[in-house]
Amino acid sequence: MTTFTHINSHGEANMVDVSNKQDSVREARAEAIVTMSQETLQMILKGDHHKGDVFATARIAGIQAAKRTWELIPLCHPLLLSKVEVNITPISESNQVRIESLCKLSGKTGVEMEALTAASVAALTIYDMCKAVQKDMVIETVRLLEKSGGKSGHFKVEA
Template identity: 80%
Template sequence: MSQLTHINSNGDANMVDVSAKADTVREARAEAFVNMNAETLALIMSGDHHKGDVFATARIAGIQAAKKTWDLIPLCHPLLLSKVEVNLQALPDDNAVRIESVCKLAGKTGVEMEALTAASVAALTIYDMCKAVQKDIVISQVRLLEKVGGKSGHFKVNS
């Protein structure tokens, strides 16, 4: 089993030194699901929500969050992302919204946390915008789908 990278030999949390690593193209995809009542999803899909376009707001929030991941998650490196994409898909048969994020850069460290943060914050934004009409919305299955690049190579969820 691999060792935890953010723990030094004394057992203290520390930021990993990536200065000796070569820049490589790195990309990560993550997803999250937001489950709600059919009426809440219909309100979002109709565009009649009193707070405005829920998907547009969630998309922007996810993009902003990816860019601020280093500010939100201790020990993450500040990254110059070259691409952040947040896609939202209504799933009426499941009374859910699927969020998929993609983050990319050429750099010394991966973008998994940025992709996960983008999907998570987009989901939280949907909750925030819809909590007035439904308080028991459930955010679930926030996970890394794929990552490419870097020393650890290619990872893809089997599903």
């Protein structure tokens, strides 16, 4: 059975010591889905939103969030990310927006939390920018899609 890495021998939460781990290239992808009305999605796609480019703002927010994950999640290590990418794809058939993030570095610890934070904050930014138009949007399916590198190896969500 796998043990929780952030719990010490006394049952207390602690930051994991990674100083003796070898650096390796680590990468993670995550996604979030925002469901909204057809009218809200069309307003975004036409560029008619009075606050400006919703997707560009969400993309920047996601990138910033990934870089600051260690300040948001108590036991995360500060990381020198070498790449953060946030892609936003409208899905008109279902009135959804799919956000996919990618985080990468060469280091001693993984970037799953950074990828999840990037996707989550991008989704929250879309909600924030559009809440005056629609308050019942739904953020869902925030999940890790894939990770590679490190001792635990490769993980990928089944299609």
